[in-house]
Amino acid sequence: MTNNLNSLEALTEKKVSRRDVLKTAGIGGVGAILGASGIGGVLALKERKAASPELNQDVVPFYGKHQSGITTKAQNHVYFVSLDITTTKKDDLADLFKEWTKAAALMTEGKAIGELSSNEFLPPKDTGEAAGLSPSNLTITFGVGPSLFVKDNQDRFGLKNKQPKELVDLPAFPLDALEAEWTGGDLCIQACADDLQVAFHAVRNLIRIARGKATLKWAQTGFQRTKQADSKNETPRNLFGFKDGTVNPNVDSDKQLNQHVWVQSGDGPEWLVNGSYLVVRRIQMFIEVWDRTNLREQENTFGRYRDSGAPLGQKGEFDQLDFKHKKENGEDYIPTNSHVRLSHGDGSQQILRRAYSYADGMDLKTGSFDAGLLFLCFQRKPSKQFIPIQTRLAKMDKLNEYTSHRGSAIFACLPGAKQGGFIGETLFN
Numbered sequence: 517m518t519n520n521l522n523s524l525e526a527l528t529e530k531k532v533s534r535r536d537v538l539k540t541a542g543i544g545g546v547g548a549i550l551g552a553s554g555i556g557g558v559l560a561l562k563e564r565k566a567a568s569p570e571l572n573q574d575v576v577p578f579y580g581k582h583q584s585g586i587t588t589k590a591q592n593h594v595y596f597v598s599l600d601i602t603t604t605k606k607d608d609l610a611d612l613f614k615e616w617t618k619a620a621a622l623m624t625e626g627k628a629i630g631e632l633s634s635n636e637f638l639p640p641k642d643t644g645e646a647a648g649l650s651p652s653n654l655t656i657t658f659g660v661g662p663s664l665f666v667k668d669n670q671d672r673f674g675l676k677n678k679q680p681k682e683l684v685d686l687p688a689f690p691l692d693a694l695e696a697e698w699t700g701g702d703l704c705i706q707a708c709a710d711d712l713q714v715a716f717h718a719v720r721n722l723i724r725i726a727r728g729k730a731t732l733k734w735a736q737t738g739f740q741r742t743k744q745a746d747s748k749n750e751t752p753r754n755l756f757g758f759k760d761g762t763v764n765p766n767v768d769s770d771k772q773l774n775q776h777v778w779v780q781s782g783d784g785p786e787w788l789v790n791g792s793y794l795v796v797r798r799i800q801m802f803i804e805v806w807d808r809t810n811l812r813e814q815e816n817t818f819g820r821y822r823d824s825g826a827p828l829g830q831k832g833e834f835d836q837l838d839f840k841h842k843k844e845n846g847e848d849y850i851p852t853n854s855h856v857r858l859s860h861g862d863g864s865q866q867i868l869r870r871a872y873s874y875a876d877g878m879d880l881k882t883g884s885f886d887a888g889l890l891f892l893c894f895q896r897k898p899s900k901q902f903i904p905i906q907t908r909l910a911k912m913d914k915l916n917e918y919t920s921h922r923g924s925a926i927f928a929c930l931p932g933a934k935q936g937g938f939i940g941e942t943l944f945n
């Protein structure tokens with residue numbers, strides 16, 4: 517019995533699914549274990565877990581004022597999908613979001629979305645590949661694109677008057693090389709987790725639930741160095757070998773998040789308050805060309821040192837950018853066409869970058885790697901943040917010699933949901 521209790525406690529603390537707990541307990545007799553500690557004991561343990569974050573180390577709460585996966589510290593992997601809606605009924609959409617909410621809440625706790633049925637002539641509700649895996653800090657973030665509101669001039673779901681002014685297709689930027697198969701979408705799901713199988717399982721089950729209502733349009737995985745490989749938790753490096761993510765709004769400061777990330781009351785529309793706009797760009801990086809470029813040129817391209825990540829002319833990664841700092845010969849340390857100088861601008865436009873690298877095998881046309889950056893950024897007003905920044909970059913960023921924007925989309929990430937409510941409630945009700 518003691519063994520059973522110990523294993524129950526240990527398993528619960530390892531955040532395993534209810535089915536696993538019962539399975540293990542079953543070795544010594546489910547009846548016995550429930551009889552002794554009682555279901556109440558199991559529930560009490562669960563409540564204790566919910567109340568004490570240290571016991572919940574790899575669960576990110578799904579319900580809340582904002583959706584998770586935006587200010588959440590970036591997990592090791594992303595599985596991002598864009599979807600086309602196939603139903604013509606608004607009620608179907610609301611039902612879909614209700615079902616998605618329930619399933620997402622379960623999966624972020626590491627639970628299956630349904631128990632194995634005793635009817636072996638039915639397919640199992642949950643696809644099963646995450647059984648026994650920890651929740652892995654899974655977050656699932658839902659967004660809606662401009663075409664949810666109006667497509668081919670049609671007010672598809674009677675939602676036209678709810679379309680935010682900021683939620684319109686991005687303008688075409690110079691040098692854009694967008695491909696239809698990586699562009700746009702009516703809905704998006706961003707699943708991030710420290711385990712790719714957990715992230716994939718989440719998306720797969722959500723897509724399965726959407727059958728008859730929405731289908732996949734495009735999908736992209738992304739990775740960062742894992743937490744396991746980087747115990748010092750330094751800024752991750754992109755595929756050009758540079759630290760990427762040094763300058764970002766402080767996610768612990770409500771003031772900064774309200775200023776730069778969350779849609780505020782009065783911004784319009786009210787249904788999106790506490791949500792955020794997501795801009796996604798699939799940016800191919802010509803790593804073979806980069807690898808033939810000398811170090812000085814590489815550092816001048818970003819305006820930072822490769823090794824330390826410090827701004828050119830300075831020592832520490834987190835030193836303030838100093839554009840007035842000149843070398844002895846009178847040249848600027850940080851070139852005027854460098855990526856950080858142009859993206860920083862006057863410092864007033866800030867976006868929350870949450871990018872992941874991707875490596876998708878080979879580009880069959882060129883025989884080179886198809887690799888790059890799945891650039892994901894969140895903001896309060898794209899017209900005042902991403903668009904002016906990208907307008908400057910597209911014109912003269914030195915980085916453009918080594919990159920090409922292949923995919924693009926914009927979504928409004930919905931506000932968070934309360935327990936008992938659902939994601940999208942403010943839009944569909």
Ligand code: HEM
Nearest residue numbers: 754758759760761762763799818856859860889905906919
């Ligand atoms: C493959 C494409 C890109 C790569 C490899 C890249 C890489 C980098 C690197 C290494 C830094 C410096 C370190 C840091 O602060 O994180 C940086 C900064 C930054 N990047 Fe990018 N970036 C890319 C695309 C973009 C795009 C498309 C945008 C927005 C339109 C953007 C916006 C920024 C911003 C706002 C900063 C911080 C500037 C500041 O210091 O205030 N980047 N990026």
